[in-house]
Amino acid sequence: MLLIRKMQNKLKDILSEERYLHTLGVKQVIVKLALRYDVNLKKAVTAAILHDCAKDLSDDILLKKAGDFGILIGEIEREQPQLLHGPVGAMIAFHNFSVYDSEILNSIWVHTLGNSFMSDLDKILYIADYIEPNRKFSGVEKLRRIAFADLDKALLYAFDNTLNWVRSNNQVIHPTTIKARNQILFNQRKRNRGRKIS
Numbered sequence: 001m002l003l004i005r006k007m008q009n010k011l012k013d014i015l016s017e018e019r020y021l022h023t024l025g026v027k028q029v030i031v032k033l034a035l036r037y038d039v040n041l042k043k044a045v046t047a048a049i050l051h052d053c054a055k056d057l058s059d060d061i062l063l064k065k066a067g068d069f070g071i072l073i074g075e076i077e078r079e080q081p082q083l084l085h086g087p088v089g090a091m092i093a094f095h096n097f098s099v100y101d102s103e104i105l106n107s108i109w110v111h112t113l114g115n116s117f118m119s120d121l122d123k124i125l126y127i128a129d130y131i132e133p134n135r136k137f138s139g140v141e142k143l144r145r146i147a148f149a150d151l152d153k154a155l156l157y158a159f160d161n162t163l164n165w166v167r168s169n170n171q172v173i174h175p176t177t178i179k180a181r182n183q184i185l186f187n188q189r190k191r192n193r194g195r196k197i198s
């Protein structure tokens with residue numbers, strides 16, 4: 001794996017200035033979240049720095065690279081190739097940045113849509129991406145507070161915010177995000193039942 005500093009320099013050459021600043025914002029927040037939720041700091045910082053390494057690729061290149069890497073391209077991804085920047089980014093992190101840690105690669109892979117089996121690293125990357133200092137949307141301050149109080153609650157809030165946006169913009173809802181949201185609810189209910197029994 002390359003040194004964090006080397007990764008950052010390499011990314012500066014491939015990302016737009018705005019995207020690079022966003023990446024530094026995600027890095028800044030993920031450090032705090034990793035300390036709060038006891039997640040490996042080096043893995044968290046590496047995931048944050050590389051999470052959008054494929055985000056500035058054109059739709060055609062994303063589709064081409066996804067095909068070359070053997071990534072499953074569904075009907076929704078074909079219509080919205082930007083949804084592939086997570087999986088393609090994970091493969092670029094592996095091939096071009098020598099990241100071989102499956103936990104880091106998985107967090108990059110799932111950072112756009114989530115999935116049903118999110119680790120704490122996956123969750124803090126998803127949230128850091130959502131609340132980094134450059135983000136401005138109604139409710140972001142509330143989410144920033146929840147993020148440090150209850151990680152699953154924050155994730156649910158973020159999923160709901162995304163789904164509301166997708167619905168109100170008449171976009172197709174990706175089933176992977178619905179499954180991820182359902183899983184958080186199942187986990188919460190299981191935890192609550194456990195509390196009642198004990």
Ligand SMILES: [Fe+2]
Pocket residue numbers: 051052055085111112
């Ligand atoms: Fe992204």
Ligand SMILES: [Fe+2]
Pocket residue numbers: 022026051052129
């Ligand atoms: Fe991002």
